[in-house]
Each structure stands twice: as structure tokens, then as C-alpha cells.
Amino acid sequence: MSDARKILVTGASGYVGGRLVTSLLEDNADVRVFVRDASKAQSHQWASQVEITVGNASDYKSTLEALTGIHTAFYLLHSINLGPNFDEIESAMARNFAKAAHQSGVKQIVYLGGINNDAKTSKHLQSRANTGKELATTSVPVMEMRAGIIIGSGSASFEMLRHLTHRLPVMTTPKWVMNKTHPIAIRDVLWYLKSAAKLKTPVAGVFDIGGPEVLTYADMMQKFAKLSGLRKRLIIKIPVLTPNLSSLWIGFVTPVPTSLARPLVGSLISEVVADSKKSISQLIPPPTEGLIDVAGAINLALSKVSSNSVTTRWSDAAAITAPWQKAQSDPDWAGEALYKDTKVRITNASMESLWQAIEEIGGENGWYGSDFLWYARGLIDRMIGGVGLRRGRRDPVHLRVGDSLDFWRVESLESGSSLKLYAEMILPGKAWLEFRIKKLPNGQSEVTQEATFSPRGLGGQLYWFAILPLHIFVFPTMIRNLIRSANRKDYAVSNA
Incomplete structure (x- = not known):
């Protein structure tokens, strides 16, 4: 200048x-x-x-x-x-x-x-x-x-x-x-x-x-x-x-x-x-x-x-949200009911490969199994005016805070340790999906996958219990295949 x-x-x-x-x-x-x-x-x-x-x-x-x-x-x-x-x-x-x-x-x-x-x-x-x-x-x-x-x-x-x-x-x-x-x-x-x-x-x-x-x-x-x-x-x-x-x-x-x-x-x-x-x-x-x-x-x-x-x-730019929604990062004590589905697994996969597998989730890479259910949920969302799955990813490998990721948005990201996504699909409440990894003293890695839902009124509570049977297919499969992906990455490195 x-x-x-x-x-x-x-x-x-x-x-x-x-x-x-x-x-x-x-x-x-x-x-x-x-x-x-x-x-x-x-x-x-x-x-x-x-x-x-x-x-x-x-x-x-x-x-x-x-x-x-x-x-x-x-x-x-x-x-x-x-x-x-x-x-x-x-x-x-x-x-x-x-x-x-x-x-x-x-x-x-x-x-x-x-x-x-x-x-x-x-x-x-x-x-x-x-x-x-x-x-x-x-x-x-x-x-x-x-x-x-x-x-x-x-x-x-x-x-x-x-x-x-x-x-x-x-x-x-x-x-x-x-x-x-x-x-x-x-x-x-x-x-x-x-x-x-x-x-x-x-x-x-x-x-x-x-x-x-x-x-x-x-x-x-x-x-x-x-x-x-x-x-x-x-x-x-x-x-x-x-x-x-x-x-x-x-x-x-x-x-x-x-x-x-x-x-x-x-x-x-x-x-x-x-x-x-x-x-x-x-x-x-x-x-x-x-x-x-x-x-x-x-x-x-x-x-x-x-x-x-x-x-x-x-x-x-952030997607439209309902007027009753609070900030995405509302704390647990904000006076709202919270339902959680938490899965914890111990694995021999390296922290580096686990993080790569987490950061690659979504878009054309898929959601580690039960993709037909994710697709169906995205289709329903688009039919009622939501964003659906077609936003995909900005980059196939790396994420940054604020990125849209199908019908989620990256709310927080600590490289190598945690990723938290906020749902921008049309819901009777607010939802998050979080992945956390940490190294254990014995050299193994701990993977935590946690889905959180804050319902809005009776409709939101009924929604959570209505989709609970689907969680049996989606979330155990997701964490299992995520770890498998990390193991394959480790295998590829060791045999390179």
C-alpha cells in the first residue's frame, strides 16, 4: 500500500x-x-x-x-x-x-x-x-x-x-x-x-x-x-x-x-x-x-x-438457527436436559493415525458405516428445508473451526486430541457429535465418541427416544470402523 x-x-x-x-x-x-x-x-x-x-x-x-x-x-x-x-x-x-x-x-x-x-x-x-x-x-x-x-x-x-x-x-x-x-x-x-x-x-x-x-x-x-x-x-x-x-x-x-x-x-x-x-x-x-x-x-x-x-x-457463514436456540457452546449447567450416547474404546492404534481418521470423517469419505442411514437423515432434512448432506467438506483431509461438514459444523478442534461438531440439520433441539483421543500410560490409546442431544420440549424428548434404536446401528459401527481405519493407516506406514 x-x-x-x-x-x-x-x-x-x-x-x-x-x-x-x-x-x-x-x-x-x-x-x-x-x-x-x-x-x-x-x-x-x-x-x-x-x-x-x-x-x-x-x-x-x-x-x-x-x-x-x-x-x-x-x-x-x-x-x-x-x-x-x-x-x-x-x-x-x-x-x-x-x-x-x-x-x-x-x-x-x-x-x-x-x-x-x-x-x-x-x-x-x-x-x-x-x-x-x-x-x-x-x-x-x-x-x-x-x-x-x-x-x-x-x-x-x-x-x-x-x-x-x-x-x-x-x-x-x-x-x-x-x-x-x-x-x-x-x-x-x-x-x-x-x-x-x-x-x-x-x-x-x-x-x-x-x-x-x-x-x-x-x-x-x-x-x-x-x-x-x-x-x-x-x-x-x-x-x-x-x-x-x-x-x-x-x-x-x-x-x-x-x-x-x-x-x-x-x-x-x-x-x-x-x-x-x-x-x-x-x-x-x-x-x-x-x-x-x-x-x-x-x-x-x-x-x-x-x-x-x-x-x-x-x-x-453459519446456517440459520431457530430463534429459541442458544449459543452452540452452551454449558451443561445452562438449565437444559442433556441426553448422551457415549462410546469408549481402548486400541493399539497410534494417536497420529486415530486423529487422521477422525479428521477425515464426512463428505465423500463417509461416516464409517451405516452411510445409508446418514443419507436417509440428510434426505429428510432437505425435504423439510434443511441443509442435508450435500454441503460435503471444504477439504478432504483437514478441518478447521467453522467448516461446514455435511449437516454439521466444526464447533471446536484441538489438533491431535478432539473434534466437536454441532448439528445444523432441522431438529427439535440441539445436537453435538464429539471425538476425543488420549494416550494411556500403558502406551495404548483411548477413543471417546459422544453424541449429545438437548431436546426442546416434549417433542424433542420423544425424538431422542424414537431414534435410539438407530443408534444401535450407527454409533457402535462408527467407532469400530474409525479404529479400523486408524489401524490400516498404521499398517501402511509400518510396511511402507
Whole structure:
């Protein structure tokens, strides 16, 4: 950077924010991140290179502290997973952030929103535009960048496109698939964002950013099919498929849950095309190598997926939870009933191999047996609007705090000793699955596998006892096969 500016990145645990931090650090920027969960931020490779502040943009005190001493603040927050009133929540958060930025003497706010030039707009896109207006209610200049569909490994839009195209050679689709859209590669989004932090003087205004192509969603699916070596998809338009029905179908077929698919689909009912009058090119020219076209963006994303080098994903943000749910890490004394299924085994397997087997659980690696039962539970979850199993894993071998893992999320992780998962499936209560290992004085290893359920009311208690017979198949098999996997790893090492 050309000067000693302090930069704040909100939403640093999310898809764009996590990558923006990396991009800013490559330019030797002085970065502070504002996150709700410090452990999630600390699991990123950049954690030791940034200042981490914890809080919530809805809380004025913590927001003020995060903004103190900041020159440029990136506002990358959204609340589309927080139910039908997400627009009100987003507006309130933006007002709070703007007020704190003004009091802290922030020189520039940079906000990433969505292109909103069509008269027929969705609640999601309108909320994005309203957020920009709320941020601009003080004297702090707000540079609002509006993007269309962002194509990149791990983005919700890309995962929706990828799975729809892969799984459905014949598609009955709503008429919105013929609407024009203006996609942009995540690399180009990051180029514009980090370049905004280098501008000599603060800028206020709305700027549309898009890639070099305007095409329909149907055209994008056909491009994806061709680049993936698939046959041309047969697309049959059905006018009766409403956005709500479409989002339910997408939630069933793709890893993107219905709660997130709904606003994404709602955005597609509009023509999301950049307005040349709002071009950013005079202020921030495109990269010297030019903007990446759709085929190039898809190829880059696919290469990241195939090499297991996806650094951030759409699911890095926490999933929606019921309003009655407390924090995930509620202690045992929080006044709730707890049911536990604990299995303890002693084994000769090494600690190293046991940990490898634990850390590899889930996704395409499976759950060490009874996978048909896990699949059935995931299918039921998706049918009632949950996340299901299709989120998979970010990385096939390693986990970090905050990772989504099928319908679980990594709540805590002590490398080499413990892994605790929190259930994000739809449940009449809260559930955890924990693995702990320790070395015994006699040289053997102790493995503890513990499932914990905190029921909500009578329905939750009945649910626990209803699924107890399934535990006979699932949990003993799981710990037995986990240890077998560790033994095989030890055998492979000793015979290498």
C-alpha cells in the first residue's frame, strides 16, 4: 500500500471476505478483521497477519471499537439466512455501522452489493440497495460496488450452477432462466475491492461491476456442461414454476439449502446487467490481463475444486438457527436436559493415525458405516428445508473451526486430541457429535465418541427416544470402523 492506512474487513469468515483479506495482505496492507467468532478467524492461514476484533455489527459498542483508527472499512455483511425479516435486520446493521464509522473518523466505506437496475426487482436485491443507502446516511463517503452472479470455487451461485447442470441432463425450468445476467469472476471482484483501498481520495457513488459477457442463465448452464465434458442439457421452460417452488427444487437437488436458494432465485427474476452509466472503469481500470470471461471463470473454479484448494465457501457463514436456540457452546449447567450416547474404546492404534481418521470423517469419505442411514437423515432434512448432506467438506483431509461438514459444523478442534461438531440439520433441539483421543500410560490409546442431544420440549424428548434404536446401528459401527481405519493407516506406514 502507498501509505499506512488501517483497513477493516467485516465478514472476514465469509466467502468474499476471507479471500479479500488474503488479497489485501499480498499488497502488504495493515488489516483488521471484524468477526463474530474469533476461533473461526484464527483457523484461517492469514490469522497471524491480521488484528482480530470480535463483535457484531448490530452492537454499537463492539462496532465502534472495531472501527477506531480505521481509514477504509469494507462492509461485506448480509443477513439473507436470518428469516423473512432479513431486510429489516440488514438496514438496522447498516445504520449502526454508518453511525459508528462517522464517530470513529473513518475516511472511506466500501460496500459490495448487487446489481439492481431492473424495475422488477427481488426483495433480496432491494435490501442490498437499501443497505447501501443506510450506509450513506452520514458524511463518510460510501463506495458501493454492485456485482451480478459471482463465479468462483465455493460460491453459492457457482455451486447451484454446477450441481444443477451435473445432475439434471433434462431440466424443467422456470422462465427466468432466459433472463439476462452479467456474471463476474471472483478474481475480478477482488481486484476491484482491493484497488478501492488504494484510491488517493475517498469516493462516494454507486458503481456496477460485471465481467466481459452478458448471457442468460440457460446459456451459462450450457457453457458449464460443455466445459465439464457433459452433453448439451435439454432445458424445458415451465411458466408455472414460481421462485418459491424453484428454490425448494434447488434446495433438494443442490447443496444450497432452500433458505439460501430462495433469495438467489429471487434475484434471477430480474435482469441483472451492469449499467454502462455506472461503470467503474474510469476510476479503477480492469486488470492488465483483462477481465475473465465466463468460460475462464468456470475453468478456474473447477480447477480449484478438483485440486481440493477451495479456500472459502458459501457455507462458511453459519446456517440459520431457530430463534429459541442458544449459543452452540452452551454449558451443561445452562438449565437444559442433556441426553448422551457415549462410546469408549481402548486400541493399539497410534494417536497420529486415530486423529487422521477422525479428521477425515464426512463428505465423500463417509461416516464409517451405516452411510445409508446418514443419507436417509440428510434426505429428510432437505425435504423439510434443511441443509442435508450435500454441503460435503471444504477439504478432504483437514478441518478447521467453522467448516461446514455435511449437516454439521466444526464447533471446536484441538489438533491431535478432539473434534466437536454441532448439528445444523432441522431438529427439535440441539445436537453435538464429539471425538476425543488420549494416550494411556500403558502406551495404548483411548477413543471417546459422544453424541449429545438437548431436546426442546416434549417433542424433542420423544425424538431422542424414537431414534435410539438407530443408534444401535450407527454409533457402535462408527467407532469400530474409525479404529479400523486408524489401524490400516498404521499398517501402511509400518510396511511402507
